[in-house]
Every structure is written in structure tokens, then in C-alpha cells.
Amino acid sequence: MRDGTGRWGRVLVLGGTSELGLAVVDALDLQPRAEVLLAGRDLDALAAAPLPDGVRRTCLHWDATSPGAAAAVTDAATQGGDLDLVVAAAGILGLGAHEDAGLAAEVLMTNTAGLIEALVTLAGRLRSQRHGTVVVLSSVAAVRPRRSNYVYGASKAGLDAFAQGLADDLHSTGVRVLVVRPGFVHGRMTAGLPAAPMATSPEDVGRAVRLALDRGRSTVWVPAALRWVAPVLTFVPRPIWRRLDL
Amino acid sequence: MARLSGWGRTTSSLCDDERVSATDAAAALASAGARGLLVRGSGCSYGDAALNTGGTALTLAPEDPTVHPHGVVVAGAGTSFETLLRTTLPTGWTLPVLPGTRHLTLGGAIAADVHGKNHLQDGSIAAWLDEVVLLDGAGRRWVTRPGDPEFAATVGGMGLTGMILGATLRLLPAEGTQLEVSNQRLPDLDQVMAALDVAARRSRYAVAWVDAFARGRGVVSEARWTGSPCRRSYAPAQHLVAPPVPLSVVTPLTARAFNAAWWRLPGHERTSVTTLTSFFHPLDGVRQWNRLYGPRGFLQYQFVVPDGAAHLVGDALGELTAAGGAPFLGVLKRFGDASEGLLSFPRPGWSLAVDLPPTPGLGAVLDGLDTRVAAAGGAVYLAKDARLSAELFEDMYPRVKEWRDVQTRLDPEGLFRSDLDRRLGLVRRA
Ligand SMILES: Cc1cc2nc3c(=O)[nH]c(=O)nc-3n(C[C@H](O)[C@H](O)[C@H](O)COP(=O)(O)OP(=O)(O)OC[C@H]3O[C@@H](n4cnc5c(N)ncnc54)[C@H](O)[C@@H]3O)c2cc1C
Ligand SMILES: NC(=O)c1ccc[n+]([C@@H]2O[C@H](COP(=O)([O-])OP(=O)(O)OC[C@H]3O[C@@H](n4cnc5c(N)ncnc54)[C@H](OP(=O)(O)O)[C@@H]3O)[C@@H](O)[C@H]2O)c1
Numbered sequence: 167m168r169d170g171t172g173r174w175g176r177v178l179v180l181g182g183t184s185e186l187g188l189a190v191v192d193a194l195d196l197q198p199r200a201e202v203l204l205a206g207r208d209l210d211a212l213a214a215a216p217l218p219d220g221v222r223r224t225c226l227h228w229d230a231t232s233p234g235a236a237a238a239v240t241d242a243a244t245q246g247g248d249l250d251l252v253v254a255a256a257g258i259l260g261l262g263a264h265e266d267a268g269l270a271a272e273v274l275m276t277n278t279a280g281l282i283e284a285l286v287t288l289a290g291r292l293r294s295q296r297h298g299t300v301v302v303l304s305s306v307a308a309v310r311p312r313r314s315n316y317v318y319g320a321s322k323a324g325l326d327a328f329a330q331g332l333a334d335d336l337h338s339t340g341v342r343v344l345v346v347r348p349g350f351v352h353g354r355m356t357a358g359l360p361a362a363p364m365a366t367s368p369e370d371v372g373r374a375v376r377l378a379l380d381r382g383r384s385t386v387w388v389p390a391a392l393r394w395v396a397p398v399l400t401f402v403p404r405p406i407w408r409r410l411d412l
Numbered sequence: 413m414a415r416l417s418g419w420g421r422t423t424s425s426l427c428d429d430e431r432v433s434a435t436d437a438a439a440a441l442a443s444a445g446a447r448g449l450l451v452r453g454s455g456c457s458y459g460d461a462a463l464n465t466g467g468t469a470l471t472l473a474p475e476d477p478t479v480h481p482h483g484v485v486v487a488g489a490g491t492s493f494e495t496l497l498r499t500t501l502p503t504g505w506t507l508p509v510l511p512g513t514r515h516l517t518l519g520g521a522i523a524a525d526v527h528g529k530n531h532l533q534d535g536s537i538a539a540w541l542d543e544v545v546l547l548d549g550a551g552r553r554w555v556t557r558p559g560d561p562e563f564a565a566t567v568g569g570m571g572l573t574g575m576i577l578g579a580t581l582r583l584l585p586a587e588g589t590q591l592e593v594s595n596q597r598l599p600d601l602d603q604v605m606a607a608l609d610v611a612a613r614r615s616r617y618a619v620a621w622v623d624a625f626a627r628g629r630g631v632v633s634e635a636r637w638t639g640s641p642c643r644r645s646y647a648p649a650q651h652l653v654a655p656p657v658p659l660s661v662v663t664p665l666t667a668r669a670f671n672a673a674w675w676r677l678p679g680h681e682r683t684s685v686t687t688l689t690s691f692f693h694p695l696d697g698v699r700q701w702n703r704l705y706g707p708r709g710f711l712q713y714q715f716v717v718p719d720g721a722a723h724l725v726g727d728a729l730g731e732l733t734a735a736g737g738a739p740f741l742g743v744l745k746r747f748g749d750a751s752e753g754l755l756s757f758p759r760p761g762w763s764l765a766v767d768l769p770p771t772p773g774l775g776a777v778l779d780g781l782d783t784r785v786a787a788a789g790g791a792v793y794l795a796k797d798a799r800l801s802a803e804l805f806e807d808m809y810p811r812v813k814e815w816r817d818v819q820t821r822l823d824p825e826g827l828f829r830s831d832l833d834r835r836l837g838l839v840r841r842a
Contacts, residue, residue, distance in 0.1 A: 167423075167460070167465065167834055167835055168423065169423075169775075169798055169799040169835065170420065170422035170423060170459055170460070170709075170711050170770070170797075170798025170799045171422070171711065171770050171775040171778075171798075171799050172422075172770065173775055173799070175835070197799075197801065198779050198801055199801050199802070199803055247834065248834060294447070294466060295447075295465065295466045296413075296425070296426040296427075296447075296466035297425065297426070297465050297466070339426075340425075340426040340465070340466070
């Protein structure tokens, strides 16, 4: 439970090696002996993921694409106490998925189906705790899919719609949801890709999420200006949008 | 579901709040859900002691207390100190322990083993209890007495051994209708502490207010009952209600100015005669004064350290101001022997309490102080706390191991839960 100075006690990161997920953890004001639970596929990588000094690390096996994983990770994560924060950071970009049916399915199974399954299960626990916060890493791509990776856009649009609905559903239960919509973030996921305009760093995302949490926001765009730019993009006429090489 | 918070209003919590009479208390046990239940008094604890997020927070209906002529009161746990005083004072008796508010309940006073300005001479409330009636987690009704393990676990046990239904409390003769208060204004902390030490031995009641912004200069007040023996009614006046404010009015600037003005008050260098309310419950004069800290609330940091670590009082004041904090008047008390309560806070030494708005970086300063308080054999007061860590709690309360043995016997199913318990891991869970 957050303490009297607002510090977090138990934090679960779905996609425990995610650069953005770890940047969020790094930006948070944590209790000196907070427990950070990292859930993901590769236990060795989770054990090596960088965490702030002093925090206790727990690694949990979770593969978004395997059936039954949601229930198992939820049980494991709530065994040691209440969860104060869940950061849903798992995701794959799946470049070329629009030409590869197998990859397209994997993108949707990871970013959408698997994550939603986990969040449904976890939200049930948070609801009975009557406190807690869920941070969902969506993307600008959810609002305006790009021609180069619209399967990813579709997967994020599904996740984003789910997160908005979850926020409404949990309203007045004591549980809050924050939807994060970063644009292009320099990092592992985007390595080798040409940077889009208004690119940011994982640290920028971490800081923005922390600020939004402190202010009790339900949506945050990174950078903040995207909040105005992204909706404008959705009004760009299709013929022009198609010709923009995004 | 209701949104409840502690007196400091730093955290709010959704709990099922229910009010039951002591006779229906057993039925309430059966209705406890997965998040357990807790009895809440008046919510005068500052942090999360009286919160049970997602679970039930019961309050017990007050009952009319009975005063016996030999100076004993029998009362229900839901009865407030205000009601108790209204009943006892006209018969010539007063309560042996008077914390800084009259709104707390007898149950809350027992669960926190509260102390007053007379701890050095009279101890905490544990020393004045003849019996505590407890309904434990298995539905058993205990009449516990000093010397019983169930008594030692319940007094100071923060509501986790069961529901305190009522108690028999010995009273103190009200030797007068009013208090004769002598004040001394002193220029630095060393002199304040020396004067308080003398005052606490000389007079039943003694306390010091210290200004953290000015080397701990302060005012030492001592008091004793005066006037003809009291046989009069108790009618505390209450005039003002603090408005809700959008931002804390307590900032480093205003706290500094207030502390300085307080120090200069002309009354602070002479002897005067005053009422019980203005000496014991000055803050109760403004209802809901806690709202002045704005929507983010405030913390109270209260610790006790043995005489050998008295320097921690000055260190704390210095570090809190250096870190840009806004410590409002610090309250310094002298403590005497510990009670038998296994989780009781008071122990011989010095106690300092400061109110603090949650400024950035405050958490780290307090963590550092916690470590040194724990290493010195001191403790942070759970009834005020909202942020101590589980690890340091164990060091500060070494008798928690004994407490857990009794607690698991009294509540084998783990029905009683609180947010304080979740944060500090008080109760041992399988
Ligand atoms: C202005 C102010 C001044 C204060 N000054 C002092 C002081 O000088 N000395 C001091 O010692 N304290 C002081 N306090 C703290 C206060 O006395 C304690 O926090 C006390 O426990 C509050 O009692 P309450 O009835 O409001 O209980 P709550 O705050 O509602 O609950 C406190 C604890 O008691 C438990 N509890 C309450 N009723 C029962 C019951 N019937 N059965 C089992 N458990 C129960 C709760 O579960 C919780 O753990 C002060 C508080 C304020 C607001
Ligand atoms: N980077 C950007 O530009 C950007 C922009 C907008 C939104 N986002 C979103 O932000 C989130 C985090 O991105 P990031 O930049 O931190 O990427 P990242 O470093 O590549 O992290 C992605 C995480 O997802 C995990 N993951 C992938 N498939 C999984 C599966 N089947 N089961 C469990 N975990 C799986 C990865 O674990 P492994 O270690 O096992 O691979 C990794 O921990 C993603 O949802 C992403 O879509 C990123």
C-alpha cells in the first residue's frame, strides 16, 4: 500500500525486462524496502534487470501467449501481499506482421489477448483490495496506426480500448488506471528504426508516468504535445496519410 | 463503503463502515469477509492504524459510563474521553491519562496504550486499567487483567487481538477545578530539556513546545490542579471550525512565523490559572484543524529515545528544517517506565512529536531518523505512524515476538486486519 508520504510498496511489472517498464520503476518514489515483482519469459534476464538500490526483487515466470499464465502470475504476485501498482509493459513490435500471418497472431496474442487476460485477472484482485493502480503502456499507434506496422497499431488499439473501459469499470472502487501513450521512444524496441518526430527516451516516459500518477491523471501522452498532435493526425485525409512515409 | 482516513489525512481508504452495539459485536465477527475486520474508534490516530482498506471498519456505539464512588469508571469501548470526563468530573474524579484530544475513545486509548503529559509520574493508560473486556477472533469473551498475557497483548495491541468491548479504569481525584500552569521561556534546546526534566519531576503535568527553526528554543509548561476540589460539570467550548483549503497553509515560511510568534506570546513567561481544556486539549478548540494542511494532509512523527540518545531530539529538529521541511511546533515530553503492553510505545526517555506537511525528500529524512531511533533502542509511535518500514518496526518493538504468540492464539483465523498491519507485517500469517 502507498505509505503516508505517497511511496509505493509492491509493484508488479508485466514484461519485467521492458525498458519502459523499468524506467517507470526507476522514476517512482519507492519505499526503502519496496518489493518489485518482475514477470516475464526469461528468468535469467529478469534476475539481471536493473532495479533501484535497496528494493527487493521477485522474478515470476509469465508468458503472455501461454494459456493459464494469467491466473498463475496473479496468484504468485498477490501471495506476498497487496499490489500497489501493476505496470503492463509487455509488447512486441512485430515488424512485417502485416505480411506474416503467424507473426500477426503473435503480436495480437502478446500485446492484446495475453495482456488483457492478465489484466482482467489482476483487476479482480485489485478490486477486492479496494486500492491499487494499473499503468497500461499503450501507444500513439493505437490512435493513428501507421502503414508500416498497422498490426501493432491494431493490437495497441485493442489494448487501449480495454484500458479505457477498465478505468471506467473500476471507477469508485478505489482502483485507478493510467493509460500511457508514448510516441517514438529510443530504445531496444525501436533500435535500428529511423526516429519519428518528437522522439523521447525511456527516462522521459518514466518521469511523465510518475508525474501523471502523482497528479491522479487517467491518460498521459509522451511527449505531452502528442495529446494535441495525435488527434490531428486522425483527421489527416487518407490519401495524404497514405503518402506520408510513416 | 465509505472513504475513511486517519487524522493526518495523508491516505484515504475505502472500508465498509458499520456501527454496532457491544451486544451485537459477536454477530459482526461472523460477517467478516476476506479482507477482515477492525474496530475503529474516533479515527484520531494519524496514519493507517484505524483503516482496513477493502475490509470492514466497525465502530462501537457509545454507552453511558458508570462511576463508582471509590474512583473507578466502568465504560464501553466506544465511549469518548469527552463523555467520560462529563461523567467523572462532577463526581470529583478525572481521567488518569489525558492525551491531546478529548475525542478519542476508550477502546482507541487502550489499543494504543496512550500517554499524557504525566507519563513520568503516572505511566500510560495500561497502569490504570483494572480490567479490559475483549471479544477475540474466535468469538471468546475475555475479562483480562494486568499480569495476563491477553492483557499485555491487547493494551497497545492496535486492535489486532480482537474487539475491546469495555474496560474498568481507575480514576484520579480531581484535586481542583482548574490548573495552575507555570511557563518558562528558554532560548535553546539544551535549556528546554534541562528545565523540562526538572518540571516533570516537580509537577504532575509537564510538557515543552519547541521551535525547530530556532535551535529548539521553547516554552516549558508544568501544571497542577488548583482551586477547591472539583465537583462541577465539564462543558468544553468549541467555537471555530477550520475550513477545507485547497493548499496547505503550513509551509516552511508560515511554520517559521507561527513558531516565532508562539514563542513570544506574553503568557509564556508567567504562571496563570487555566481550564482543563486549554491546558490538555488546546487543539480541540478548532474543529477539524487537520484540514488546514490541505488535500495532501500531513504526517506526525513521534518517537521516543532513551536518555543516552537524547541528542536525537536536537538532531531530528535540525534535519527536518535543513531538508526544507516545515515542522510545526514540536512537542517534547519526558517518559517514565514502560507498561506491560507488549507493543506499547512509551519507554523511559524523551519523546518528540512534530507535525509535518509531506514535502519532497521528507521520506528519506525520516527513514534516516528511524534508523537511528531504532539503533538507540527507541521507537516510533504506531498510533501516529503512516510510513515506518517493516524491518525497523521489528527493531523498535523487540517484544513483538511474544506479542505474536498471544495474538495468534486470540485470533487463530486472522480475522482482525488493518492497513498498519499490512504495512508493518504485525500479524504473522501462514
Ligand atoms: C490532536 C491529537 C492529540 C493527540 N495526543 C495524544 C497524546 O497526547 N498521547 C497519545 O498517546 N496519543 C495522542 N493522540 C493519538 C490518539 O490518542 C490515539 O491515536 C488513539 O488511539 C486514538 O483513539 P481513537 O478512539 O480515535 O482510535 P482510532 O484512531 O479510531 O484507532 C486507533 C487504534 O485503536 C484501535 N481500536 C479503537 N477502538 C478499538 C476497540 N474498541 N477494540 C479494539 N481496537 C480498537 C484501532 O483498531 C486502531 O488500531 C492524539 C491524537 C490527536 C488527533
Ligand atoms: N519503445 C517505443 O518506442 C514504444 C512506444 C510506444 C509504446 N511502447 C510500448 O511500451 C511497452 C514497453 O516497450 P519497451 O520499449 O520497453 O520494449 P522492450 O524493452 O522490448 O520490452 C518489451 C517487453 O515485453 C516482453 N514480452 C514480449 N513478449 C512477451 C511474452 N509473450 N510474454 C511475456 N513478456 C513478453 C519482453 O520480454 P522478453 O525479455 O522476454 O522479450 C520485454 O520485457 C510495449 O508495450 C510497447 O509496445 C513502446
